[in-house]
Amino acid sequence: MPAPDRSSGDLLADRRYAWAEAAFAGGDAEAAADLAGQVLERVPGYGPAWLLLGRARAAVPTLRREAAQAFRAALALDPEDSLGARLHLAELGETEEEAISPAYVRALFDGYAGRFERHLVEGLGYCGPALIRSALEQLRGPDVVFSRVLDLGCGTGLMARALQGIAGSLTGIDLSPRMLAEARRTGLYARLDEGDLRDVLQSEPPASADLAVAADVFIYLRMIGPVVAGVARVLVPGGLFAFTVQAHPGERGVVLGADGRYAHGVATLREAAEAAGLAVALLEPAEIRRQNGSGVPGWLVVLAR
Structure with missing residues (x-):
């Protein structure tokens, strides 16, 4: 809290x-x-x-x-x-x-920004950005370069660091001004926008991004369909959307866990992709972080326009 x-x-x-x-x-x-x-x-x-x-x-x-x-x-x-x-x-x-409001997420991460990376990486063994980069290279090869990249829920810039060498012009979007201040210090973003990613996506020109990424962002969103549709609109043909989510044992639906995070069923992910006109390029189980000594089950997903 x-x-x-x-x-x-x-x-x-x-x-x-x-x-x-x-x-x-x-x-x-x-x-x-x-x-x-x-x-x-x-x-x-x-x-x-x-x-x-x-x-x-x-x-x-x-x-x-x-x-x-x-x-x-x-x-x-x-x-x-x-x-x-x-x-x-x-x-x-x-x-x-929707149980988790944008105002709550903003307040949570404004208060967390200074210790975010140390807690997440050192304390929880967070590896989402590294997994996303590995998936992109698996699909497009180690020499791939994405000229225009959207980093949704960019936080302090962990994803930007992971994409160094394969990302051209990088735009970060986040609700928290203090997290954005940390991201700005990396010097890796051409642009940083404060706001709800659903609203910012609506303001982006169509077919203006080669890649969109969202590392551990959907754990704060119950309905991911509007975001997936928004990303589909801004991707160029052949563009990719890579993200991680928390998983639950069921095939469908969304579950709010005891940890206060949303977990999404794999069939629900496929349905959101299909509704947005995106194809599943990669979908595999992955442990994005650890909690209380155990791996948190999740999905690593890459969708193609």
Whole structure:
């Protein structure tokens, strides 16, 4: 959960909020719920306290029903959902909407940018960009060069580094300004755009890219069809779209996992490609990263225009 970026405006409430967070982190959910309730008695419009109250209640079996009320209160105060209340409602089975909002992703990665690469690569053994490059060379040969490349959800520029030598003019797209600031420091991008990749894709000229890549981006999107269709529109004939996704055991559909990420069925991926008029050039199982000591199952996918 992104850390609150503002005070409640009440010093005593802020102290109790900090105590509530500490209690929750220490495994005492009932104490955390009590303290968060005390915060809200003083400052009923403080969204982070409603979210923490919901998380604490959700951890206590007898309070789970009341948890949804707290998450809805947080969402009412924060309609763009930068705090991620909708994600918690989805975990409770209380909403069918897209659980992960762009505002939540922006807040999450703005707070994560400085330690993103160290945590992802060193801590989780993340290898998505390397797998994508290997797949591209497998399909087009080691001497391939893609003149115009779109890096969707570019983050700090890990994908750009992996594509060095085979990417010409590189455009990065990301929701998080702080992640884009890190990407800018690499000096590898000709252009960086801040925004929802679905919106940015709509503004790109048709047939303007030879390659689009999206490494571990679709774990934050329930419906990938619109993005795949948007990429198909901007690819030149013969262009490629390479990406990774998290997998679940079923063939179809999308599952929101306990890790707060979406996993997509392999048949759903094929259907999205077919609907966009793209052919499957490569689709194979891959472990993109590790979590809790185990490989996270996923798919490495390359689609062709």
